[in-house]
Amino acid sequence: MNFALFILCALILTLQGCSQYIQDTGATMKEAFTGLEDTTVTLEKVRDLPYASIYARINHGHRLFLVLAFAETNPLTQSLRLKWVSSDGAMLVTENGRVVKTLNLPNYNLVEAHYPQQPTEKAAAWQAYYDWQPGYQFDQRVFVRSNLVKFEPLTSLLWQTKAAKVVENLDFPDGSQLQNFYWLNEQGLVVKSLQWLIPEKLMIEIEILKPYIG
Numbered sequence: 001m002n003f004a005l006f007i008l009c010a011l012i013l014t015l016q017g018c019s020q021y022i023q024d025t026g027a028t029m030k031e032a033f034t035g036l037e038d039t040t041v042t043l044e045k046v047r048d049l050p051y052a053s054i055y056a057r058i059n060h061g062h063r064l065f066l067v068l069a070f071a072e073t074n075p076l077t078q079s080l081r082l083k084w085v086s087s088d089g090a091m092l093v094t095e096n097g098r099v100v101k102t103l104n105l106p107n108y109n110l111v112e113a114h115y116p117q118q119p120t121e122k123a124a125a126w127q128a129y130y131d132w133q134p135g136y137q138f139d140q141r142v143f144v145r146s147n148l149v150k151f152e153p154l155t156s157l158l159w160q161t162k163a164a165k166v167v168e169n170l171d172f173p174d175g176s177q178l179q180n181f182y183w184l185n186e187q188g189l190v191v192k193s194l195q196w197l198i199p200e201k202l203m204i205e206i207e208i209l210k211p212y213i214g
Contacts (some may be wrong), residue, residue, distance in 0.1 A: 021160065038063035039174045041209070043157045052212035054084055056092060057205040066092065066211055082212055087159060092204065097190020099197060099204050106211075109133045110197040119182040119190055121148045132198050143171040154183055154192060157209055161185040163192070172199045 029150040039055075039062070044054055052068040066084040074081050074095060081100070084092045093101035096118035102110045111131035119126065123146065149165040163183040170178045176199035183192040191208045 039065045041065050041157075046157050046209050049210070051210070052082070053209045055197075055207040055209060057082070059201075059203055065209075071212060071214075080212075092206075097184075097193060099195050099206070100206070102197070102202075102204075105202070108198050108202045110202065111138070113197065119166050119168070119184060119193075120146070120188070121166060121184065123147050130197065140173050142173070145169045149181075152183075154185075156191070156207060159185075161191065167168070170196060174199055176200060 004092075013141065022071065034174070041053075049067065054066050055063050056066050057063045064086065066086055068082055069085040069091070070081075070083040072081055072083075073079070077095070079095050081093055081095045084094070085185075091101075091102050092099055092114050093104040096115075098113065098115055098119070099110065100113045102117070109132070111133050113131070114129040116128070125143075125145045128142045128144055130142060131138045146166055146168040149167050151162055151164055154161055154163045163185055166182045166184060168180040168182070170180060172178070178196040178199060180196055181194045182190050185191045191211075192206065194205045196203050
C-alpha cells in the first residue's frame, strides 16, 4: 500500500513537472514566423529555471526562448546531443554546437546533418552531408572551409567571454555559396552561432543563455 502511494505521488510530481516545463518554454516555434515581437526573458528567470536554455531565431524571424528537453549521447560519434523544444513540440537538436536535426518547423526541416568535426579555431577543410525535407533530398554533399576571423567580447545574461569568431564557407550542391558563423568561448564551446541548414530556405541563429553542465 505504501509502495503504491509512493508511485502515485511520483506520477503526480512528474506530470506537474511536465506542465511547468511546457509553460517555461514561453513561445511556440510557429510564432517565429508571425508578427509578434522578440521574446525576452529576465536574468532571474534564466538563472532560476532548472533547465538549460537558449535564444533561437529562424530565417531572421522573431527571437524565441527554448529550454533543454533531453541530453543523450550519439552512439555513432560519442558526442552529446541536446534537444531544445518549444511548447508546440518543435525541436532543435544540437551536437557540439551545430544544429544536426530539426522537427516540426512550419516550412522546412533538416532531417539529419553529418559533420566530421566540431567548430574549431584551426583552419580546416572537409565535407558535410545533409538530409532535407520536404523533397526527400538526402546525402546532399557540402564542401566546407573554416577559418578564424577574430576574437571579440561577448556578453549574455549569465556569462561573458572573449570569443573566437569562426567562419565556415559552404559550397552547396545547387551552387549556393553561404557562410556559417560560430563563436567559441575560452573552453572551445560554441556559445553563439548562425547556421545555414538548407540553402536560402532554413537558417538558424542560436545564443546559449544557460549552458548545459550535465
